[in-house]
Amino acid sequence: MTAVTSEAGAPFGAAPPSGGEAIVTRGLTKRFRSGQVAVDTLDLSVPRGSVFGFLGPNGSGKTTTIRMLLGLVKPTAGEYSVLGLPQAEALPRVGALVEGPAFYPYLSGAANLMRFDAADPTAPRATARRRIAEALERVGLSAAAGKRYRHYSLGMRQRLAIAAALLGPRELLVLDEPTNGLDPQGTREVRALVKEIASDGTTVFVSSHLLAEVEQMCTHAAIMRTGRLVAHGTIASLSGGLAARIRVETPDAAGAARVLGALGLADVRTDEGGTVTAELGGHAPERLNAALVGEEVAVRGLAVVRPSLEDVFVRLTGEGFDVDG
Amino acid sequence: MRRGTFVRWGVPIAAAAVIGAAIGAGPVIAAVSGDPVLPERSAEQLLADAAAATGKEGGIPPMSGTVQQTASLGLPSLPALSQAGASSPLSLLSGSHEVKVWYGAADKLRVAMPTQMNETNLIINGGEAWYWDSATNTATRVSVKAPAAPTHTPAPVPQTPDLTPQQAAERLLAQADEHTTVRVINTAEVAGRPVYQLVLSPKDAGSLVQEVRIALDGETYVPLQVQVFAKGSAEPAFQIGFTQVTFTPPAAENFTFTPPAGAKVEENTLALPEEAGRHAEEHAERAKDVAGEAKVVGDGWTTVAVVPFDLNDVTAQASQEGGEGAALLDSVLASATPVSGPWGSGKLISTKLVTALLTDDGRLLVGAVTPEEITRAAGVK
Amino acid sequence: MSTAESATPSRTTSPATEATTPPAGGTATATAPGPGPRRTPGLVPVTETRGTAERTPREPEPGRAGGPAAPLPRRAGAFWRLLGSELGLTFRRPRNLLMLSVLAIVPIIIGIALSLVSAPDDGIGGVIASVAGNSLMLTFFAFSFLVLLLMPVTVSVVAGDALAGEAGAGTLRYLLAAPAGRTRLLLVKYLNAAIYAYAATAVVALSSLLTGLVLFPAGPLTLLSGTTISMGEGLVRIAVAVGYVGAAMAALAAVALALSAFTEVSIGAIAATMVLVVVCQVLRAIPELDVITPYLLPARFTDFDAVLRAPIDWAALWDGLLAFAAYIALFGSIAWARFSGKDITS
Numbered sequence A: 001m002t003a004v005t006s007e008a009g010a011p012f013g014a015a016p017p018s019g020g021e022a023i024v025t026r027g028l029t030k031r032f033r034s035g036q037v038a039v040d041t042l043d044l045s046v047p048r049g050s051v052f053g054f055l056g057p058n059g060s061g062k063t064t065t066i067r068m069l070l071g072l073v074k075p076t077a078g079e080y081s082v083l084g085l086p087q088a089e090a091l092p093r094v095g096a097l098v099e100g101p102a103f104y105p106y107l108s109g110a111a112n113l114m115r116f117d118a119a120d121p122t123a124p125r126a127t128a129r130r131r132i133a134e135a136l137e138r139v140g141l142s143a144a145a146g147k148r149y150r151h152y153s154l155g156m157r158q159r160l161a162i163a164a165a166l167l168g169p170r171e172l173l174v175l176d177e178p179t180n181g182l183d184p185q186g187t188r189e190v191r192a193l194v195k196e197i198a199s200d201g202t203t204v205f206v207s208s209h210l211l212a213e214v215e216q217m218c219t220h221a222a223i224m225r226t227g228r229l230v231a232h233g234t235i236a237s238l239s240g241g242l243a244a245r246i247r248v249e250t251p252d253a254a255g256a257a258r259v260l261g262a263l264g265l266a267d268v269r270t271d272e273g274g275t276v277t278a279e280l281g282g283h284a285p286e287r288l289n290a291a292l293v294g295e296e297v298a299v300r301g302l303a304v305v306r307p308s309l310e311d312v313f314v315r316l317t318g319e320g321f322d323v324d325g
Numbered sequence B: 001m002r003r004g005t006f007v008r009w010g011v012p013i014a015a016a017a018v019i020g021a022a023i024g025a026g027p028v029i030a031a032v033s034g035d036p037v038l039p040e041r042s043a044e045q046l047l048a049d050a051a052a053a054t055g056k057e058g059g060i061p062p063m064s065g066t067v068q069q070t071a072s073l074g075l076p077s078l079p080a081l082s083q084a085g086a087s088s089p090l091s092l093l094s095g096s097h098e099v100k101v102w103y104g105a106a107d108k109l110r111v112a113m114p115t116q117m118n119e120t121n122l123i124i125n126g127g128e129a130w131y132w133d134s135a136t137n138t139a140t141r142v143s144v145k146a147p148a149a150p151t152h153t154p155a156p157v158p159q160t161p162d163l164t165p166q167q168a169a170e171r172l173l174a175q176a177d178e179h180t181t182v183r184v185i186n187t188a189e190v191a192g193r194p195v196y197q198l199v200l201s202p203k204d205a206g207s208l209v210q211e212v213r214i215a216l217d218g219e220t221y222v223p224l225q226v227q228v229f230a231k232g233s234a235e236p237a238f239q240i241g242f243t244q245v246t247f248t249p250p251a252a253e254n255f256t257f258t259p260p261a262g263a264k265v266e267e268n269t270l271a272l273p274e275e276a277g278r279h280a281e282e283h284a285e286r287a288k289d290v291a292g293e294a295k296v297v298g299d300g301w302t303t304v305a306v307v308p309f310d311l312n313d314v315t316a317q318a319s320q321e322g323g324e325g326a327a328l329l330d331s332v333l334a335s336a337t338p339v340s341g342p343w344g345s346g347k348l349i350s351t352k353l354v355t356a357l358l359t360d361d362g363r364l365l366v367g368a369v370t371p372e373e374i375t376r377a378a379g380v381k
Numbered sequence C: 001m002s003t004a005e006s007a008t009p010s011r012t013t014s015p016a017t018e019a020t021t022p023p024a025g026g027t028a029t030a031t032a033p034g035p036g037p038r039r040t041p042g043l044v045p046v047t048e049t050r051g052t053a054e055r056t057p058r059e060p061e062p063g064r065a066g067g068p069a070a071p072l073p074r075r076a077g078a079f080w081r082l083l084g085s086e087l088g089l090t091f092r093r094p095r096n097l098l099m100l101s102v103l104a105i106v107p108i109i110i111g112i113a114l115s116l117v118s119a120p121d122d123g124i125g126g127v128i129a130s131v132a133g134n135s136l137m138l139t140f141f142a143f144s145f146l147v148l149l150l151m152p153v154t155v156s157v158v159a160g161d162a163l164a165g166e167a168g169a170g171t172l173r174y175l176l177a178a179p180a181g182r183t184r185l186l187l188v189k190y191l192n193a194a195i196y197a198y199a200a201t202a203v204v205a206l207s208s209l210l211t212g213l214v215l216f217p218a219g220p221l222t223l224l225s226g227t228t229i230s231m232g233e234g235l236v237r238i239a240v241a242v243g244y245v246g247a248a249m250a251a252l253a254a255v256a257l258a259l260s261a262f263t264e265v266s267i268g269a270i271a272a273t274m275v276l277v278v279v280c281q282v283l284r285a286i287p288e289l290d291v292i293t294p295y296l297l298p299a300r301f302t303d304f305d306a307v308l309r310a311p312i313d314w315a316a317l318w319d320g321l322l323a324f325a326a327y328i329a330l331f332g333s334i335a336w337a338r339f340s341g342k343d344i345t346s
């Protein structure tokens, strides 16, 4: 990871830098011919085995980054490495869903998968049928395998795209907004699928503009804003940046506030609904509970409130999580 | 722009360069490489050798090839020409035309003019001649009494039997010397064969002709090409010559013709020659009339012919006959520029090679000369 | 939006890496200042993430991490598998089949029309007479008609759609991510278009041949030169004409493919190719421009009539094939230069 030089956009392949990164980028930049800088000196590092959430509002450059990683778009500057391998070597080990499904409407689901399998020069023809059946099975499309893609529903199309990403043994799965267009049930299924895939040791790089979704399934995250990276780390470290708070529901708000203040908790606040919150600091919630009860403060409910990634985002950018230019 | 982009686009650019080089290679190499490919010859030697070679028994050796004629006379853009069919004689005035020639002996000749999905053929074999036109599906048998020497290859030297070739050449050059510089180029190629080019350049500045080049095959002395260059233009204004030629006897099938089943056969009906004969007589008479009044001004390359000419007569006749002649006349006249001078006034039609002046007092002056020269000639009453 | 959790945090991720220095800039430290030394937030501002990536929480599978993996074997015949897939797509697509059937029907219509026209035996022109006179002649007549527009349209629809269509539908990004390889995909696309060009040519020839045999007398064939050849030799000449016309259409396919690499709208590439063909046909009809005619691709399409001369005008066929090869090389390399460096943003 030293010489950041040479021709722009060359995947720096060769030796994988510092061991186990599935994706590394250095100063990755894409300026479109329109002048739009979609990705601006992005330094990203995705550990192997992680479920990496790539977050950002619409238009923040997530898809463009993914296109660069897949060799679809040539970076204006910077370098990247996928699985530490040269592009042609890396891509067969990468399953990808980029900006929604795209298939041949006049072919069946299975025939579509056969088409993309044929495009991979490392995919053995002999096992194609079996692998396609397995991939369809995995996304729950076996019953619709013979149906023309034209007649698929939005959710089925999304699943077929995920199935296409699972056609071979993958070391890295790149999923760009995989839950787009899915109903809540479908969203849950995708989340479960991602967890299952990750449990096999496959690295999953999943982009989303839905913060909650990433929080629920990812171990790591990076947050983009107008092409720039604003935060990068494990989920815990990201949300840990904001102090967790304890929330006490009680009829005796004044008493609770007094007890918590006496214990040294900072920023004690009382809401009008009779809820008292305070920064948890290093205190153990169960001890606080015991202390409250010991002071004869009736506790109806007690919870630790962790800040969401959205809070993190708002804190970092001072702006709401809307659409980027 | 990144380096990779340049490298990538270098490939089609290189491809274009290679293709361009391949297209231009023949003429360019021939023109650029100044190495003499044939031993040097003086004009006199060349003409003598040519006369000797073609004059001897057998004459032109058996050969076959493709003859192409190109004319870019710089005629005004003529819609009539565009409309004229490929087989119309008028079409020869512009564009390029190709015929295939098979020559077996003095009485064995086939000339084919291929056009799209059609072909006309003239096949002469001994005393028999056939004209075949696939467009009308007609085979016409023409009796030829005395098999004449083929006329498609202009004989470069008048064959005077009582002169040795050497003498003939000397006499010819002596005659030419008054108006013409003659030189020989021995580095050119025509249809891939080394040729001697006899270059005739007018000495008179009033001529529109820069030079005339006659290419003689280096081995057989058969004329392979004639080019006429106009002043101030690098491309020949008129050119006829072989684009491909082989000096091997053509297959015998080329000279045998049997009318195909289903074709119309017009045997012995020499409709064409008869009519032509009649026309020729008429023309000859007219020509005699005209010749009586016609005169020639100047000499050599700057000769200007002056004939009485009544525009109204001609226009009337042309429109009577109708067809492409009238259209051509119209468009030519439309392109004429009015001029006037001490000699009078008239309409000037100028092309790269020929200038014509139609005076209002009813004379037509034509010559391969500059407009100044022709108006000077108009002043000579 | 906040997430409430039970008293015991269920998050099992490793404790945050503790930054050794307080984060620079106001963003991360903007939280309310607490009493005493605050726990340093784990949030790592971007400026400090460079090269200090988090460690993996889960051990990657042995043999996967560390050191480059063993290279995946490229399967023998993978190129032909992709070509087969491409051909399957082309020849199963209803639109393409429809165009082939139109090409099959037109010679039948021409044949029937000519057989009606030529019923009175006299006073008709050479071409109609010769078509009516021999069953093989219809093939050449159909070619001379279809080669002007209908066959070029058919071929440029397939070739012009080849890249632009996939780009427009978005399937191109998945093919390239598979990874099909840009040069390899381009080659497959071109071979596919060339094979389709030959298929279209063969369809015209077969349909005309069958129609001719049904409607017109079989027997020796009279050539344009007035020479008569046997029917067997006539069939051989049809085969030569098919070879030539197919090559002509394959050359046009290269032009359409190159245009296809410049757009994501296939109708644009198809229309541009057709405009080129029509403009060339117009230029060709102007005698003053005869100098450039030999370099125009469509001007070579009709030269298949060289097989109808005696002897066969091999020079014309050879010149035509050289021109086709030049067009394929030039436009193929333009397509490659464009496609291999193109950003796929659809």
Ligand SMILES: Nc1ncnc2c1ncn2[C@@H]1O[C@H](COP(=O)(O)OP(=O)(O)O)[C@@H](O)[C@H]1O
Residues within 6 Å of the ligand: A032, A033, A034, A036, A037, A038, A056, A057, A058, A059, A060, A061, A062, A063, A064, A065, A324, A325, C345
């Ligand atoms: N082909 C293109 N030409 C110009 N600008 C583009 C192009 N593709 C994307 N962009 C711009 O780049 C920015 C990032 O887009 P994208 O990567 O698609 O964002 P995301 O996937 O995060 O929603 C947007 O502002 C978008 O308008």
Ligand SMILES: [Mg+2]
Residues within 6 Å of the ligand: A059, A062, A063, A064, A099, A176, A177
């Ligand atoms: Mg996106």
